[in-house]
Amino acid sequence: MLSNPVIATTLIFALIALGEWLSIVSRARIPMLLTAMIGFLLLTWSGIFPKDLLDKAQFPALGALLIGPAILHMGTMIPFSLLKSQIKAVLISLGGVLISGILILLIIPMIFDYPTAVSGVGPISGGIIALLITTDKLTEIGLSSLVIIPALIVAFQGVLGMPLAATFMRKYAKVIQTEMDQGTYRPIVSEPLEQAEQKKKTSPFASSATLKLFFIFVGASIGVALGSVTPIHYSLWCLAIGVIGLKLGLFESKSLEKANSFTITMIAIIFVVIGTMAGVTPKDVWHNLPSVVLILLIGTFGIALGGFLMSKLVGWNPYKGMPVALTALFGFPGDYILCEEVSRSIARDEKEEKAIFNELLAPMLIGGFTTVTVASVIIAGILVKTL
Numbered sequence: 001m002l003s004n005p006v007i008a009t010t011l012i013f014a015l016i017a018l019g020e021w022l023s024i025v026s027r028a029r030i031p032m033l034l035t036a037m038i039g040f041l042l043l044t045w046s047g048i049f050p051k052d053l054l055d056k057a058q059f060p061a062l063g064a065l066l067i068g069p070a071i072l073h074m075g076t077m078i079p080f081s082l083l084k085s086q087i088k089a090v091l092i093s094l095g096g097v098l099i100s101g102i103l104i105l106l107i108i109p110m111i112f113d114y115p116t117a118v119s120g121v122g123p124i125s126g127g128i129i130a131l132l133i134t135t136d137k138l139t140e141i142g143l144s145s146l147v148i149i150p151a152l153i154v155a156f157q158g159v160l161g162m163p164l165a166a167t168f169m170r171k172y173a174k175v176i177q178t179e180m181d182q183g184t185y186r187p188i189v190s191e192p193l194e195q196a197e198q199k200k201k202t203s204p205f206a207s208s209a210t211l212k213l214f215f216i217f218v219g220a221s222i223g224v225a226l227g228s229v230t231p232i233h234y235s236l237w238c239l240a241i242g243v244i245g246l247k248l249g250l251f252e253s254k255s256l257e258k259a260n261s262f263t264i265t266m267i268a269i270i271f272v273v274i275g276t277m278a279g280v281t282p283k284d285v286w287h288n289l290p291s292v293v294l295i296l297l298i299g300t301f302g303i304a305l306g307g308f309l310m311s312k313l314v315g316w317n318p319y320k321g322m323p324v325a326l327t328a329l330f331g332f333p334g335d336y337i338l339c340e341e342v343s344r345s346i347a348r349d350e351k352e353e354k355a356i357f358n359e360l361l362a363p364m365l366i367g368g369f370t371t372v373t374v375a376s377v378i379i380a381g382i383l384v385k386t387l
Helices: 005-025 031-045 053-057 059-075 080-084 087-111 114-124 128-140 146-184 193-198 208-230 234-248 262-275 281-314 318-328 331-346 350-384
Strands: none
Touching: 005 031, 005 053, 005 059, 005 262, 005 331, 031 146, 031 331, 053 059, 053 262, 059 208, 059 234, 059 262, 059 331, 080 234, 080 318, 080 331, 087 114, 087 318, 087 350, 114 128, 114 146, 114 281, 114 350, 146 318, 146 331, 146 350, 193 234, 193 318, 208 234, 234 350, 262 331, 281 318, 318 331, 318 350, 331 350
């Protein structure tokens, strides 16, 4: 019965729904994605979920297809003028991964060895691409026994990163509320994109949700194609196409929402993220637990410290800057989901919710792309050559 795709999908969807409910009840103190990932791991370990449940669900395959369109959609949420102002978010996120990498490379070799340190630095700075670079090199040089370390770090880094980032984001949301009450708050976007879009008259062709979704896929396909023929990762191309397309009027603001496709897209991508836990066994965790835990603790501390120091340096509130640095631990879609959860749980009305969401979203997305998509790949590529 569990091999039926609909039933398998519903069971995993139940974990996501439970996580959403806990996030609402806890006012974003318990991130939805964290609940779904840990719940899936425990149910798989206990035998309640079969190990191939995700394969039976077939939904992750859809999620893998939708990553490009989702990233393009994120680009259409960021006005070009706002993107230019996010250089501070880039500096803060780079400061976080730099301090983290230095601390890991200094401390871990004294307790374990240098290859163990290198196996953790790239993945702690980002996600799947850095994991693949690291594991391929470890396997190539005969250190396949260490492959589980970067895999476990990628699997569990969100366990520390998401609650910590959510806590700082909640504190910064309170700062925004205080400024609003005092009349000193200056919104990050002077005119909401929705208002600008409402001023435009569109033709019946432009108002078709099917055609909107088609053009989004065309843009994402171009990004994926460019990523395959250039050294730049396809996610950066998709983000750039979204930002430029919005500027040129090729895409609408919040394009997937306008195409009535955003919710199903995010759910499908969450299935992909949950799938990163599928190969982790209790034996793997137990054997490599000391090195993984130490790398995670040192790495998380280093990222938060780097984010704090760089926030002070560029003149940002540390509660705003530290979550931006911590996006290295979870990236997309975790950064978007946390912005949504925090703004929804803290805001007292819809207008306030939009203001908090807009304030948090742009730097978090930029921080995530800087660390997970760019910095982690560069760091992993350089360090594995030293093995």
